[in-house]
Amino acid sequence: MHASAHASTHRAALVVEHGSSWGGPHLIWKCVEFAQATISGIALLELAGVNSGQPPQVYDWGGGAITVCQINGEPRQVPDRCFGPVSGPNWSDWRATPAGWTPRNSGAAGYQVGDGDLEGWTYAAGFGSRPPSVTFSQVCPPVAPPAPAATATRRPALTEQPAVPVRASATTMPAPTSTPPPTIEALAPPASPTPQARLATTSTSRPTPPPASLAPLLVLGTMIAFLSGLFAWNLRRRGS
Amino acid sequence: MSLNPLAWCAWAVAALAVAFVDRNPYLQLVLLMVILNVWLPYRGRATGGYWKVGTLLAVTPIVFSVALSRFGQHVLFRLPDIPILGGRWTLEALVFGASTGAALLLVVAVFGVLQTTVRSADLVSRLPPFLYRAGTVFVLAVAFAPQTVAAVRSISEARRLRGQRSGWRAAPALLVPLLLTTLERAMQYAESLDARGYGSRHRSRYQRASWQPADHLVLAASTVSLLLVILLPPTPYMPYQGLVPPFPTLVGFGAVLLLAFPALLFATRREHHVADLV
Numbered sequence: 001m002h003a004s005a006h007a008s009t010h011r012a013a014l015v016v017e018h019g020s021s022w023g024g025p026h027l028i029w030k031c032v033e034f035a036q037a038t039i040s041g042i043a044l045l046e047l048a049g050v051n052s053g054q055p056p057q058v059y060d061w062g063g064g065a066i067t068v069c070q071i072n073g074e075p076r077q078v079p080d081r082c083f084g085p086v087s088g089p090n091w092s093d094w095r096a097t098p099a100g101w102t103p104r105n106s107g108a109a110g111y112q113v114g115d116g117d118l119e120g121w122t123y124a125a126g127f128g129s130r131p132p133s134v135t136f137s138q139v140c141p142p143v144a145p146p147a148p149a150a151t152a153t154r155r156p157a158l159t160e161q162p163a164v165p166v167r168a169s170a171t172t173m174p175a176p177t178s179t180p181p182p183t184i185e186a187l188a189p190p191a192s193p194t195p196q197a198r199l200a201t202t203s204t205s206r207p208t209p210p211p212a213s214l215a216p217l218l219v220l221g222t223m224i225a226f227l228s229g230l231f232a233w234n235l236r237r238r239g240s
Numbered sequence: 241m242s243l244n245p246l247a248w249c250a251w252a253v254a255a256l257a258v259a260f261v262d263r264n265p266y267l268q269l270v271l272l273m274v275i276l277n278v279w280l281p282y283r284g285r286a287t288g289g290y291w292k293v294g295t296l297l298a299v300t301p302i303v304f305s306v307a308l309s310r311f312g313q314h315v316l317f318r319l320p321d322i323p324i325l326g327g328r329w330t331l332e333a334l335v336f337g338a339s340t341g342a343a344l345l346l347v348v349a350v351f352g353v354l355q356t357t358v359r360s361a362d363l364v365s366r367l368p369p370f371l372y373r374a375g376t377v378f379v380l381a382v383a384f385a386p387q388t389v390a391a392v393r394s395i396s397e398a399r400r401l402r403g404q405r406s407g408w409r410a411a412p413a414l415l416v417p418l419l420l421t422t423l424e425r426a427m428q429y430a431e432s433l434d435a436r437g438y439g440s441r442h443r444s445r446y447q448r449a450s451w452q453p454a455d456h457l458v459l460a461a462s463t464v465s466l467l468l469v470i471l472l473p474p475t476p477y478m479p480y481q482g483l484v485p486p487f488p489t490l491v492g493f494g495a496v497l498l499l500a501f502p503a504l505l506f507a508t509r510r511e512h513h514v515a516d517l518v
Contacts, residue, residue, distance in 0.1 A: 061480055062313040062330060082481065216487040220266055223493055227273040227500065233507050234280050 009033050010115035013139035014048045015131045018074050019089055019123040027132065028072065031140035038112035041093060042066055044119060045108065057082065058108070066109040068093070074123055092128025094120040101130040243502065245362045247455040247462075251278075252354045254462040255499050257469045259346035262492065264477045265485050268342045270496045275349045277503035282356040290352030297348060298341035305337025306330075311480055335479040376438065380429060391421045454505050461501040468495035 014030040030048040039047070045056050050072045057070035059082035068091050069082040075089070093104035095111075096118035104111060113119055118139065120131030258271055306316075312330030319326045360379045367375040395417050400406045404413075433439075474492040477485045 059481070060313070061311045062328075062332070065311055219490065219493060220270075220487075223270055223497060224273065227270070227277055230500065230503055230507055231273070231277050231280060234277065234503060237507065238281055238283075 008035060010035070010037065011140045012039075012044055012113045012115065013118040013134070013136045014044055014050070015118070015120040015134050015139065016048075016050050016071060017120070017122045017129075017131050018072070022074055022123070024073075029134070029139045038114045041104070041108040041111050041113060041119065042068070044113050045071065045121075061107070064109055065107040068108050068121070071121055071123070089123055089125045090128070091121055091123050094122065094128075094131055096120065096134075096136070100133075103128065243357070243458055243505075244451055244455040245358045245366060247458040248354060248358045249363070250459045250462040251499065251502060252350050254466040254469070255350045255353075256347060257466050258496055258499065259343055259350060261469050261473055262488075262496070263339050263343060264474055264488050264492070265339065265342070267474065267488050267492055267496055268339075268346060270493065271346055271499070272342075272349070274496060274500045274503070275346065275353060277500055279349070279353045279356065280503065281506045282353070290348055290355065294345040294348035294352070298338075298345040301340040301344065302334060302337035305340065306334045309333035309336070314483065332479045332483065335483060339477060339479060373439070376433075387425065388418070388422065391418055391425075395421070457505065458501050461498040465495045465498040468492075468498075 011031055011033050014032055016028040016030070018024065018026050018028075028050055030050060032044055032047045034043075034047060042056070042058065045051070045068065050056070051070070052073070056068050057078050059067045059069055061067065067082070070078050071091055093108060094101040095104055096102075101120060116136055118134065118136045120134075122129050122131050255271070255275065258267070262268065262271070306329055307325060309330070310327045310333075312328070312332030314331035316329045316331055316334070318328055321327070360383070364372070364375045364379050392414060395414055396406050396410070399410060399413070404410070468491055472489075472491050472495075474488045475486045
């Protein structure tokens with residue numbers, strides 16, 4: 001854990017690596033500041049604003065388990081019910097440990113991120129691919145302690161760092177969208193939003209189911225009637 | 241009406257593929273009806289045990305899923321903080337367990353149909369020469385377990401008739417007669433194999449099964465069904481993502497309906513062949 005620059009502000013680093021076929025910036029780094037001692041993984045994504053300021057598309061399994069389906073617009077079209085084919089690409093969550101990147105085995109809402117933590121998200125098929133080798137200080141460089149007066153008035157804020165290609169293949173650099181000025185007020189709410197609020201936000205963008213049709217039911221009814229008739233016919237012949 | 245054992249094997253492979261791949265409740269219902277139709281002409285050949293095992297296997301995943309899974313949004317009830325069992329019991333977990341149990345029931349039902357329609361000796365006789373010995377040994381080894389159970393029952397019954405104690409307390413007393421019975425059966429196997437020329441260079445057959453048009457039809461229908469299931473799999477049903485299952489396509493229904501060919505053949509055959517069935 002790295003010491004925070006401010007006594008009341010904590011920082012966590014976030015690395016988002018898009019899939020190989022992604023047209024936009026391949027790698028995005030974000031340094032997220034927050035006031036709480038710890039925040040959930042989903043809150044880290046929301047505070048980072050990697051989804052153009054919108055909460056990431058998630059799927060609520062109930063019981064507090066949440067899976068992330070879309071980050072920063074990838075995949076372009078969220079599959080029906082959030083998930084595509086099992087063997088297809090999906091977002092995987094990683095945390096940096098002294099031994100390297102380790103996959104998270106709980107949903108994004110099932111763990112807490114604290115000061116100095118480094119989290120990674122990658123979009124790949126199967127069991128996912130490890131994020132590039134990054135250190136916390138690369139994403140969240142040390143900052144000089146602010147003046148006491150500024151510290152007293154400052155609220156938790158979000159800072160963004162343009163990505164730097166750390167691998168030869170990662171030649172694309174995300175265009176720095178908007179580096180907030182030092183005096184910007186917090187983009188994030190003072191407390192992590194409730195899961196219900198997040199789901200209410202994300203559920204509006206889900207595709208609405210098509211209107212029910214009677215044709216499939218007729219097909220099923222016809223098949224059941226046919227098989228029942230065949231059963232009765234064979235039962236009669238078998239008994240004869 | 242007797243189909244070639246290989247045609248039955250092709251049907252069983254296709255039916256198992258449908259049971260494993262199609263976890264859609266609509267397709268599972270149709271497949272169960274198809275299997276019942278196919279099984280009907282051969283009922284009465286001691287298949288009750290299979291349905292008991294299938295029912296038990298169908299219920300077990302429901303119990304485990306609903307008792308151990310805490311995911312889902314439709315809460316049936318909540319239990320206090322008891323280890324393992326405490327927390328939310330959800331409808332999604334119940335439906336997921338039912339879906340898994342239905343798949344297991346279908347698998348057992350397919351094997352039940354195969355058991356009633358195909359003799360293991362017929363399958364062994366159709367193995368290629370280099371697999372014949374291994375196949376024979378395998379079939380004898382597989383048959384060892386149920387025959388041992390039957391031997392235990394007969395020995396226990398004989399002890400009861402003699403007024404001796406039965407039940408688990410009498411288990412040590414069963415060991416010696418069971419061992420002698422098993423050794424005696426093994427000797428009989430060896431003598432039977434030797435009398436039939438097992439291990440000689442050339443293999444003889446009492447009756448060579450022929451391919452009839454019905455076998456070709458069943459084989460073709462099963463192959464098409466298998467290809468449809470593999471190449472055009474239906475939308476998977478995930479109760480945790482939505483309780484209402486997606487409706488299968490006509491291709492999915494067709495793949496299942498093709499498996500009803502043996503029942504259709506039975507329905508369209510001539511009356512005077514009824515006696516062949518029993």
